[in-house]
Amino acid sequence: MPSDCAVIATMHGKESVIAPLLRGALGLRAELPPDFDTDRFGTFSRDVPRTDTPLATARAKIAAAFEHVPYAQIGIASEGSFGPHPQVPFVPCDSELVLLMDRRNGVEVVGHHVTSRTNYAYCVVTESEAAAAFAQGVGFPSHGVIVIGTEDGKSAPLKLLRKNAMTMTGLLAAVAECVALCGAAYLETDMRAHRNPTRMRAIRRATIDLLRRYRSRCPDCGREGFVATEWLTGLPCAACHAPTDRIRAAVSVCAGCGHRRERTSEAAWADPGRCDHCNP
Ligand SMILES: [Zn+2]
Ligand SMILES: [Zn+2]
Numbered sequence: 001m002p003s004d005c006a007v008i009a010t011m012h013g014k015e016s017v018i019a020p021l022l023r024g025a026l027g028l029r030a031e032l033p034p035d036f037d038t039d040r041f042g043t044f045s046r047d048v049p050r051t052d053t054p055l056a057t058a059r060a061k062i063a064a065a066f067e068h069v070p071y072a073q074i075g076i077a078s079e080g081s082f083g084p085h086p087q088v089p090f091v092p093c094d095s096e097l098v099l100l101m102d103r104r105n106g107v108e109v110v111g112h113h114v115t116s117r118t119n120y121a122y123c124v125v126t127e128s129e130a131a132a133a134f135a136q137g138v139g140f141p142s143h144g145v146i147v148i149g150t151e152d153g154k155s156a157p158l159k160l161l162r163k164n165a166m167t168m169t170g171l172l173a174a175v176a177e178c179v180a181l182c183g184a185a186y187l188e189t190d191m192r193a194h195r196n197p198t199r200m201r202a203i204r205r206a207t208i209d210l211l212r213r214y215r216s217r218c219p220d221c222g223r224e225g226f227v228a229t230e231w232l233t234g235l236p237c238a239a240c241h242a243p244t245d246r247i248r249a250a251v252s253v254c255a256g257c258g259h260r261r262e263r264t265s266e267a268a269w270a271d272p273g274r275c276d277h278c279n280p
Contacts, residue, residue: 004029007072009058009065011036013194014078017204018098022076025211030076033068054079055110058099066103075101078203082120082191094118094199096206100214102224105256109225111210113202119143122188124153131175132168134187141166142197144190147174155186163190223256228263238269242277246270 006028008015019030052060062075078098085093098111119138125131135145149159160178165171178185193200218226228250234243249262272278 005069005072006030006074006076007062007065007069008032009036009061009075009077010193012192014200014203017200018076018078018207021204021207021211025215028074031069031072033065036065036068054081054095054097055099058097059101062099062101073102073104075103078193078206080191080193080199080203082118085116088116091116092118092120094120094202096199096202098203098206098210100210105223107214107224107255109210109214109227111206111208111213113206113209115202115205117198117202119189119196119198120191122155122186124150124184124186125175126179126184128172128175131172131185131187135168135171138189139198140171141168144192144195145171146188146190147171147178148186148188149178150182150184150186153184155188156182218254218256218259219261220259221254221257223254226252226254226259226261228252232262235265235267235270237272237275237278239272239278240275242275244270244274244276246274 004027006022008018008030010032015030015032022028022030058077058079061077065075065077066072076098078096080094080096082092082094085091093114093116096113100109101107121138123134125134138145144163145165147160147162147165149156149161151159159182162174162178165174175185175187190196191199193203213227214224216226217224230251230253231247232249232251233245233247235246235248236242237244247265249264252261253259
């Protein structure tokens with residue numbers, strides 16, 4: 001039973017960034033499940049609706065990948081979600097998650113990377129000039145663009161769906177076909193990793209975050225994934241010493257042995273501007 005095998009639950013080329021990091025950081029040999037269809041878990045390209053949370057979907061992908069590669073000890077899956085930035089309206093945001101599951105000991109570790117560096121965008125067009133301008137703006141052809149049918153100004157993938165245009169000529173032909181059929185075409189950036197190098201970089205960053213967390217071990221039992229998961233507020237006000245809503249400590253709890261570590265924050269006192277007593 002090869003103990004150095006990690007299965008990567010992907011079919012969109014994500015292994016090209018994940019596998020070298022796994023090998024370098026953990027000495028693991030990555031395998032892909034043969035004939036693996038992650039599209040059935042929901043895709044960005046609208047054929048299958050996405051229903052679960054990204055974490056639940058990643059868990060389901062890993063479970064399916066373990067069935068394909070039964071001797072793998074470790075499973076990896078990645079999920080991205082795209083939309084408006086949670087703090088900055090009108091700024092699009094890519095939130096990437098990479099999950100590692102080690103079935104020898106039940107360790108589950110999640111890495112994240114959230115970035116506004118994404119080409120995520122969509123628009124409705126009726127003319128090829130507007131379609132070409134959109135495509136150039138989002139980095140086509142190095143980044144994919146998907147053409148979707150429309151109904152009442154909304155996307156209607158059941159009417160038409162073309163996601164494999166590699167040249168401007170091919171893309172504009174799909175747009176013309178769509179406009180002839182529906183009166184307008186809904187264009188969307190292709191967020192599948194192999195057609196989106198910008199997203200691929202974000203997946204790499206999330207994988208690096210994952211490996212950093214995984215390699216942090218419990219000082220008591222050595223279990224991987226010993227990272228802060230809870231933050232305690234109540235850092236005292238520098239003027240009146242009353243507790244504030246600032247963080248005073250980060251708490252790590254080992255899922256294996258229950259070992260608990262509280263790391264107090266570097267700042268000893270909170271700015272009185274954050275204090276309800278001094279600055280109500
Ligand atoms: Zn105060
Ligand atoms: Zn422990």
